Amino acid sequence: MSAKYIITHIDGRLVSAEYDNNICVGLDILSPTGVMGNIYAGRVENVVKNINCAFVEIEKGVKCYFPLEADNNRHIFFNNKNNDKLNQGDSVLVQVIKEAVKTKPPTVTTKVSLTGKYVVLSSDIRGVNISSKTKKDEMCKKVQSLLLKSLNTEKFGFIVRTNCKDVNESDFEDILKEAHDMSKKFENILQRATYEKAPVCLYKEKPLYVNHILGFPNDYIDEIITDDDNIYDTICAYLPENERMKVRLYKDEMLELYKLYDVKKQLEQASAQKVWLKCGGYIIIEQTEALTSIDVNSGKCISKKSGEAAKEDTVYKVNSEAANEIARQIKLRNLSGIIIIDFINMKSEDNTQKLMSGLRHLFKNDKVTTTLIDITKLGLVEVTRKREGVTLLQALKDTSF
Numbered sequence: 001m002s003a004k005y006i007i008t009h010i011d012g013r014l015v016s017a018e019y020d021n022n023i024c025v026g027l028d029i030l031s032p033t034g035v036m037g038n039i040y041a042g043r044v045e046n047v048v049k050n051i052n053c054a055f056v057e058i059e060k061g062v063k064c065y066f067p068l069e070a071d072n073n074r075h076i077f078f079n080n081k082n083n084d085k086l087n088q089g090d091s092v093l094v095q096v097i098k099e100a101v102k103t104k105p106p107t108v109t110t111k112v113s114l115t116g117k118y119v120v121l122s123s124d125i126r127g128v129n130i131s132s133k134t135k136k137d138e139m140c141k142k143v144q145s146l147l148l149k150s151l152n153t154e155k156f157g158f159i160v161r162t163n164c165k166d167v168n169e170s171d172f173e174d175i176l177k178e179a180h181d182m183s184k185k186f187e188n189i190l191q192r193a194t195y196e197k198a199p200v201c202l203y204k205e206k207p208l209y210v211n212h213i214l215g216f217p218n219d220y221i222d223e224i225i226t227d228d229d230n231i232y233d234t235i236c237a238y239l240p241e242n243e244r245m246k247v248r249l250y251k252d253e254m255l256e257l258y259k260l261y262d263v264k265k266q267l268e269q270a271s272a273q274k275v276w277l278k279c280g281g282y283i284i285i286e287q288t289e290a291l292t293s294i295d296v297n298s299g300k301c302i303s304k305k306s307g308e309a310a311k312e313d314t315v316y317k318v319n320s321e322a323a324n325e326i327a328r329q330i331k332l333r334n335l336s337g338i339i340i341i342d343f344i345n346m347k348s349e350d351n352t353q354k355l356m357s358g359l360r361h362l363f364k365n366d367k368v369t370t371t372l373i374d375i376t377k378l379g380l381v382e383v384t385r386k387r388e389g390v391t392l393l394q395a396l397k398d399t400s401f
Contacts, residue, residue, distance in 0.1 A: 005216070007209050007226040008257045010264050013396075016209050017263045024266045027332050029395035030208050035062075035096045036389070037205025039112055039189060041078055041198040042094040044086055054086050056094055056108055057199045064096065064108040074124060075110045078193050091198040093123070093190070101390060114182045114203075117214040118164050118175045119147070121182040125157035137165040143175060150176055156186060166218040207231075210238045213245070215367070221245050227257040270332045271393055277301075277325060281318040285329060287393060291338035294329075296322040298344060308347070316351045319343045323355060327362035330370065334395075336387035340380050356381070 006017045007030075018026030035058070042056040045063055054066040068086070075084060076093040086092065098107035111124040128147045134140045143164045151158065158179060167175065189202045196202070205211075213224060213235065224247045226232050232249040239245065250257045258264055269275065276282045280300030286293045301318050326341060346352050356372065359381070363370040366385075373382040390398065 003221050004261075005209075005213060005221050005224045006257065006261050006263060007224070007228065007231055008263060009228065010258050010267070015258070015263060015267065016212060017261060017266060018212075019261065023328075024263075024270075025328060025331060027263075027266060027270055027392055028208065028212070028334075029392065029398075031099070031395075031398075034099055034208070035106060036099050036208070037096060037211075038201055039093065039095045039203040039205075040108075041091055041193040041196060041200050041202055042108065043198040044088055044090040044092060046088050047086055055105075056092070058094065058096070058106075058108065059199055059201065062106075062199075064094070064106045065104070066094070066108050066110075076112070076123065076190070078198065091193075093193065093202075099390065101394070112186075114186060115211060115214070116161075116178045116182055118143070118161055118167070118171075119179050119182070120159040120161060121156055121179075121186055122159060123156045123186075125159070127153050128158045128160065130160045131162050134160075134162045134165045139167060140164045142169070143167070143172070146172055146176065147179055151179055151183065156183075161215075163215070163217055206238065207234060210235065213239070216245075223248060225250050225257065227251065266332075267392075267396070270329070271396055275325060275329060277318065277321045279318055279321050281322060283322050283325060283329070285333070285335075287333075287335070287391065291340055292335050294326055294339065294341045296326075296341070296343045312346060312348055312351065315344045315346050316348070316355070319346065319351075319355050320358065323359045323362065327359070327366070330383075330385060331366055331368075333392045334368075334389060335391060336368075336385045339383040339385060341383060342380055345379055 002021055004019045006019065008015060014030040016026070016028045016030055017024055040058040042058045042064070045055045045057050047054045052068045054068060055063045056066050057063050066086070075086065078091040078093070081090070092110060093112055094108040094110055095112045096106050097109050100106045111122065113123070114121040128144045128151070130140045130144055140160050143160050147158055147160070164175070192202055209231070213221070222245070224235060224245055226235070227250045229249065232247065235247050239247065273284055273286060274282055275285065282297050282299045284295040284297070296319060298315070298318050301314060322343065330339065343355065352375070356375065360372050363372060368388050369386040371384050373384060375381055
């Protein structure tokens with residue numbers, strides 16, 4: 001496997017691109033001024049019971065939305081309290097989980113977390129849990145047992161990340177060090193909040209590209225390449241000393257990095273409505289406020305043979321290639337919420353089931369939870385994908401000049 005992670009500047013934007021065997025499988029517009037992941041001692045401005053939310057000020061003039069029903073009762077307050085409810089004027093520990101979008105303010109939670117390569121520290125749990133994707137993995141269970149024996153988890157807990165399924169026992173020392181460092185960091189955050197007046201920022205999250213790098217499975221990325229000196233230094237500072245990934249600072253005045261890897265073209269294609277398939281067919285992707293619709297068309301792909309069987313084979317070929325491209329485009333564009341796919345109708349039930357089985361398998365490889373719900377009587381495939389950040393199209397609009 002040959003995978004690369006590129007970080008470069010294009011038209012004033014900081015862009016990252018993930019390539020797997022020379023195919024672009026990930027694109028992100030990296031905001032240099034975002035507050036996503038930052039931790040604050042916030043001040044509760046008001047509690048609006050009729051819409052079951054509160055508004056929390058995290059910086060002077062910056063108020064955030066706090067959905068009461070979606071959060072827990074383990075709030076960490078920094079003022080004297082005689083109950084565990086949020087009240088106006090409270091000073092409370094919060095973390096930004098969603099950036100501001102258009103007229104909507106940022107969203108915060110009191111489920112505060114710190115993310116590392118191997119584990120996640122969470123204020124919402126006690127003990128050590130395992131990521132739901134690898135609960136049955138034996139190596140993850142060994143890591144869980146190691147952390148339970150070595151850490152105090154009375155005030156906060158840890159989640160063993162999926163990356164741990166690929167580690168060896170020789171990596172246990174690094175995992176323990178990461179967990180201990182995160183414990184100290186969280187304790188320092190709480191200590192600082194006791195003498196700082198809310199609202200105040202207590203912790204700035206790592207740059208998004210660093211979180212991406214730390215989240216990659218072991219031995220997946222062969223090389224990280226950037227043409228920015230500061231970004232190069234930042235990556236080297238965050239990566240563990242024994243990290244297997246190679247980091248390279250690209251310098252070539254004759255050929256810019258984004259041109260070498262065609263990143264700008266990938267951005268243009270990932271924001272276009274029409275995507276051509278190698279077989280001659282194409283898909284149309286339309287994003288609306290309510291849902292995303294994806295329509296598969298045969299286009300120039302025409303069977304050279306006559307007969308119903310040949311026609312069915314051609315349709316299945318187009319649909320199969322479209323399924324692979326749809327899974328890639330959903331990830332590239334960071335589509336979320338309700339996604340409706342209209343494949344070309346097939347008469348064979350076996351072909352339909354094979355197509356659905358293949359699509360489910362493709363969605364399992366997505367780091368963001370993506371679920372194939374069902375096929376309607378009209379033959380439309382219903383898919384849902386967890387919302388994580390804004391879509392690529394929205395990110396491009398938000399950073400336009």
